[in-house]
Amino acid sequence: MTQTASYPVDATNRVKRAHERGAYDHETVHLLLDSAMLAHVAYVIDGQPFCTPTLFWREGTRLYWHGSSASRMLRNLSKGEPACLTVTHFDSVVLGRSAMHHSADYRAVMAFGQARLVSDPQEKAQALTMMVDRFFPERTALLRPMTVQESKATSVVVMEIEKASAKIRDKGIADDEEDYALPIHAERIPLHTVIGTPEPCVRMPAGVARPDTLAEWADGRLLEKTLRRAYASAYAVPA
């Protein structure tokens, strides 16, 4: 991946409304993806759209997610099914001086491609490891190994990103110029998704310590920062 690489733009992923908020370069798109754990995936069955929440992660220009919803999603495993995976960071609500200028700051990515089940055994084994280690670095090495039955029962979906766009609004209050003088209270209210106090399992044998590799999962941290650092650690790239 070079820092100047970009995803191709066409009618599907071009940011149409407030197009100045759009970006297509790998760096911007990937950073927003790697700062998240939850995505929503849209797919179609017999003309009916479905929007399913899922945990996901990126590897290069591929997105992976757990195939729990795959039973009804991926009917055609050989050629794949068109899908759109979206990640949204909801950063603030913006209370302007008019209803028109009530808004929100956010950072979102929409990624398009063909979703298919991972069938190659080596790719699947790697994906089943990264499904844990991408979020909790080096964790699988500490776990009870996966059984053959578990591996068979778990499906992984992969989607090569064919097109993608990032859309960012970060300007806070943006009222009509003539409205600023009005005696109306206006403010931006930031929102944060934070990590709470970890709750150790009450059934652990005595003497089992929390591994150091979970240090980033600490009370009060911003989830997106922890996820970015975990990504950097798991894939050995700069944080």
Added chain:
Amino acid sequence: MTQTASYPVDATNRVKRAHERGAYDHETVHLLLDSAMLAHVAYVIDGQPFCTPTLFWREGTRLYWHGSSASRMLRNLSKGEPACLTVTHFDSVVLGRSAMHHSADYRAVMAFGQARLVSDPQEKAQALTMMVDRFFPERTALLRPMTVQESKATSVVVMEIEKASAKIRDKGIADDEEDYALPIHAERIPLHTVIGTPEPCVRMPAGVARPDTLAEWADGRLLEKTLRRAYASAYAVPA
């Protein structure tokens, strides 16, 4: 709305995997919707699924959202377009003793129906008011009134909920019984979306106070609690 009313269940909205997590009653579905502000909407154009983040709210068994994406979404205004609106509360990550039992606690709703532009002038005026007041009770009364041009430039999408399902996982760690004795650290890590410190606009005239109606939007509050209370206040129902 009666407390025992439920949405009809068929192949589209039946919770298939871990079906014991599914619920279809209005009370459960509506509470999860009313605790949220951000939804993801799936719709289809020429076989291509799109997943778009949007602010939304509920009124009875109808969902409303801002029509910003409607330009390419709603081609057929008369009959509506099939859509799926999904809300996800991401409550925790669950680190079990095996890769298989790594999971997440969450509360999600998928709602299905036909999305259409609001065309009735009275319904649209009401929707443009509630688009603000549902989140910030009684706020439009304090604002510079909406102009005719602004109203024309804003489109509102409505979807009568035809089918819906709630899916809730809240059991935390659920390892295989024989794994509990292993010397492996296991924990649940809660996640919270919280309100940060409100940032007043720096261009307000002197003496403009924060309205009391924003009291629920206070530093440190859980966003979902503030949204539930705002809903109850805006629609005059119990919190």
